[in-house]
Amino acid sequence: MKNIDTMHEYNISNSLSKDLNEAQIDAVKQIDGPLLVLAGAGTGKTKVLTYRIANILMSGVFPSQILAVTFTNKAAKEMSNRVVSLVGERSEGLWLGTFHSIGSRILRRHAEAVGLKSNFTIIDTSDQLRLIKQIFSDHKIDEKRWDPKKQLHIINTWKDRGLTPDKVTANDIIDFAGGKSLEIYEDYQSRLRTLNAADFGDLLLHNITIFNDNPEILADYQRKFQYILVDEYQDTNVGQYLWLRLLAQKNKNICCVGDDDQSIYGWRGAEVGNILRFERDFPGANVVRLERNYRSTSHILSAASNLISKNSDRLGKTLWTEDNEGDPIKLLLTWDDKEEAKQIAEEIEALQQIKRHSLNNMAILVRASFQTRAFEECFMNRGIPYKVIGGLRFYERMEIKDIISYIRVTAQPDDSLALERIINTPKRGIGPTTLQSIYETSRLYGISMFESIKLMLSEDSFKPKIAKTLSDLIKDFVRWGELVKDMTVAEFTETIAKESGYISMWKQDSSLEAQGRLDNIKELFHALEEFETIEEFLEHVSLISDIDNLNQDNMVSIMTLHAAKGLEFDTVFLPGWEEGTFPHQRSIDESAKTGLEEERRLAYVGITRARKNLYILSAANRRIYGQYQSSIPSRFIEELPQENIEKINLNNGFNFPAPSSNFEDGANYSPKPSPYAPTKKTTSFSKSGKTSPEGFSVGTKVSHTKFGNGIVLNFSGDQLEIAFEGMGIKKVIDRYVKAV
Numbered sequence: 001m002k003n004i005d006t007m008h009e010y011n012i013s014n015s016l017s018k019d020l021n022e023a024q025i026d027a028v029k030q031i032d033g034p035l036l037v038l039a040g041a042g043t044g045k046t047k048v049l050t051y052r053i054a055n056i057l058m059s060g061v062f063p064s065q066i067l068a069v070t071f072t073n074k075a076a077k078e079m080s081n082r083v084v085s086l087v088g089e090r091s092e093g094l095w096l097g098t099f100h101s102i103g104s105r106i107l108r109r110h111a112e113a114v115g116l117k118s119n120f121t122i123i124d125t126s127d128q129l130r131l132i133k134q135i136f137s138d139h140k141i142d143e144k145r146w147d148p149k150k151q152l153h154i155i156n157t158w159k160d161r162g163l164t165p166d167k168v169t170a171n172d173i174i175d176f177a178g179g180k181s182l183e184i185y186e187d188y189q190s191r192l193r194t195l196n197a198a199d200f201g202d203l204l205l206h207n208i209t210i211f212n213d214n215p216e217i218l219a220d221y222q223r224k225f226q227y228i229l230v231d232e233y234q235d236t237n238v239g240q241y242l243w244l245r246l247l248a249q250k251n252k253n254i255c256c257v258g259d260d261d262q263s264i265y266g267w268r269g270a271e272v273g274n275i276l277r278f279e280r281d282f283p284g285a286n287v288v289r290l291e292r293n294y295r296s297t298s299h300i301l302s303a304a305s306n307l308i309s310k311n312s313d314r315l316g317k318t319l320w321t322e323d324n325e326g327d328p329i330k331l332l333l334t335w336d337d338k339e340e341a342k343q344i345a346e347e348i349e350a351l352q353q354i355k356r357h358s359l360n361n362m363a364i365l366v367r368a369s370f371q372t373r374a375f376e377e378c379f380m381n382r383g384i385p386y387k388v389i390g391g392l393r394f395y396e397r398m399e400i401k402d403i404i405s406y407i408r409v410t411a412q413p414d415d416s417l418a419l420e421r422i423i424n425t426p427k428r429g430i431g432p433t434t435l436q437s438i439y440e441t442s443r444l445y446g447i448s449m450f451e452s453i454k455l456m457l458s459e460d461s462f463k464p465k466i467a468k469t470l471s472d473l474i475k476d477f478v479r480w481g482e483l484v485k486d487m488t489v490a491e492f493t494e495t496i497a498k499e500s501g502y503i504s505m506w507k508q509d510s511s512l513e514a515q516g517r518l519d520n521i522k523e524l525f526h527a528l529e530e531f532e533t534i535e536e537f538l539e540h541v542s543l544i545s546d547i548d549n550l551n552q553d554n555m556v557s558i559m560t561l562h563a564a565k566g567l568e569f570d571t572v573f574l575p576g577w578e579e580g581t582f583p584h585q586r587s588i589d590e591s592a593k594t595g596l597e598e599e600r601r602l603a604y605v606g607i608t609r610a611r612k613n614l615y616i617l618s619a620a621n622r623r624i625y626g627q628y629q630s631s632i633p634s635r636f637i638e639e640l641p642q643e644n645i646e647k648i649n650l651n652n653g654f655n656f657p658a659p660s661s662n663f664e665d666g667a668n669y670s671p672k673p674s675p676y677a678p679t680k681k682t683t684s685f686s687k688s689g690k691t692s693p694e695g696f697s698v699g700t701k702v703s704h705t706k707f708g709n710g711i712v713l714n715f716s717g718d719q720l721e722i723a724f725e726g727m728g729i730k731k732v733i734d735r736y737v738k739a740v
Contacts, residue, residue, distance in 0.1 A: 034282035041608035042295030159201030160269035233258030297326025
């Protein structure tokens with residue numbers, strides 16, 4: 001076994017005893033063989049992962065021989081930055097990223113093995129749904145009776161389990177769509193290949209297929225990845241588990257870091273069993289427990305440990321800290337959810353005004369989204385800045401998706417889903433009849449919409465006016481495809497947005513929302529300046545996640561407990577701790593003990609998000625979808641040690657009924673019912689006068705990042721015609737050059 005002493009020539013060796021505790025050092029020192037690191041909340045798992053990567057690199061291993069995977073771009077970026085800070089340039093070439101980004105990288109190298117081209121498009125949920133609806137229409141399946149979203153969920157579940165259509169058994173089939181769910185899945189996969197597209201699930205599913213069908217390819221990657229590290233292993237689904245097993249089965253140098261007590265994504269396919277059976281999967285595996293917490297006070301940790309100890313499906317550990325015990329957890333009992341919101345608002349105001357606490361370091365974590373309504377109303381009335389995390393994301397807004405679709409078609413003309421979205425946006429007179437004829441030709445010949453249009457134009461299949469419109473559109477996409485070679489990503493996109501008429505469409509729109517959409521489009525152009533290539537941007541948009549886009553303004557954060565995992569705040573409020581709300585009744589009804597244990601893990605996650613101050617609230621009455629329901633406190637409250645809690649009853653002498661501890665796990669305790677940040681100021685889209693909007697006139701000497709120095713020959717609006725030294729005459733948008 002390689003030893004940590006091999007790093008003595010680097011400063012990392014001097015940092016170990018200073019920066020890591022004994023358990024962390026044990027995890028970092030073991031390089032060879034399987035290792036499971038059980039990392040409790042706030043115990044420094046990212047530090048262990050990064051130091052371990054550094055240790056492996058310093059032992060003489062090439063960066064390209066190390067594969068490190070995690071779940072979010074944010075986590076991957078943080079790990080990468082930390083590794084660079086430890087070993088500098090020695091980390092260049094490291095395979096570090098999310099499961100999906102690594103899967104995409106491998107798939108692009110071997111796309112032909114599963115019937116794709118290397119420039120395949122990664123489609124999002126809305127495109128998936130549109131494709132399902134097309135298949136429903138062709139199969140004469142009634143959308144009103146059979147929800148396309150349900151069919152999509154079935155397909156995604158099969159993919160999460162690593163099941164291609166040929167591997168779906170009779171036991172896997174769900175009675176849906178008149179027994180056609182598997183047939184739809186087969187058709188769906190076939191159409192994705194025709195579109196040269198893949199969805200998120202395919203990124204790993206196709207990897208698994210490639211590895212199983214091509215032993216030589218699998219052997220190459222097994223030889224390549226001498227060391228594998230996995231973050232958040234408790235969140236892996238079956239497909240991710242199979243992918244990792246295939247890659248690790250030769251060398252078995254796999255280190256999985258995770259916390260079985262924070263496995264809270266069973267509803268989306270995560271299998272806590274993956275981490276629980278690690279020692280059976282990899283005989284002889286070493287297990288290191290990280291239990292010293294660097295985040296929370298002892299009151300918070302004691303409550304969390306006592307609560308989670310009630311679960312039986314866990315490997316077991318107890319969090320502790322050397323810091324002071326802090327303030328007890330405050331348990332507030334209120335009359336209803338309106339009073340609950342009022343009490344939280346008053347605590348926030350006191351913390352901010354008296355103790356000078358930042359709103360950014362306060363969070364309200366709810367079990368269900370309906371709970372946020374009372375807080376939003378209360379905070380707006382009291383003038384407390386807040387943000388609801390998990391709402392509509394920037395890249396999901398209509399105008400942004402439209403422009404991205406233009407980019408997608410330009411970069412990959414076979415992307416029929418993107419072309420379908422914008423073929424008549426702005427309005428071009430292309431109606432349902434024309435679209436249907438294009439679809440039929442596409443299906444008949446097994447070609448994309450783009451190729452169908454070209455074929456039908458060559459055969460004079462359209463009426464003259466439609467033919468002219470479609471011919472011009474096809475020519476535009478071809479021309480835009482050439483422009484990308486001579487422009488930055490931002491310039492290229494802004495040019496398409498203008499020349500397509502999309503900007504003009506919103507300028508001419510008199511609705512109140514039109515200006516907001518134009519502002520969002522401007523912000524998109526600004527965001528694009530960070531990317532070198534169109535492909536890099538499209539990959540980024542496909543893989544981005546909610547938590548990666550958290551707004552950093554000084555606001556109280558309101559989010560679900562699921563969205564809060566991985567985050568931490570000085571002050572955390574946990575409202576709605578009543579039976580039926582939390583634990584959620586549906587989880588108990590559908591999964592009994594398994595569901596209850598996941599709910600308890602969710603409570604554990606919520607408690608351990610708090611560094612200093614923790615408030616748990618329970619209301620005697622709660623409005624659920626407009627109806628008041630009487631409640632009793634959550635059983636989780638009874639499972640908290642009383643010595644760690646300060647109970648505050650705000651109900652004028654009303655005493656809550658207590659849940660009985662005699663009920664078995666999974667029993668039903670519930671009583672019956674009795675802005676997006678302000679955009680950077682940019683130049684308006686059109687001005688007139690003797691200079692361009694940015695102040696350039698004929699004869700002005702300018703500099704461009706791609707074309708170098710030149711002189712302005714002419715201009716129209718913000719479009720400059722510039723003669724560049726050695727590059728000839730180019731047309732560019734004025735804000736992308738500067739005077740010299």
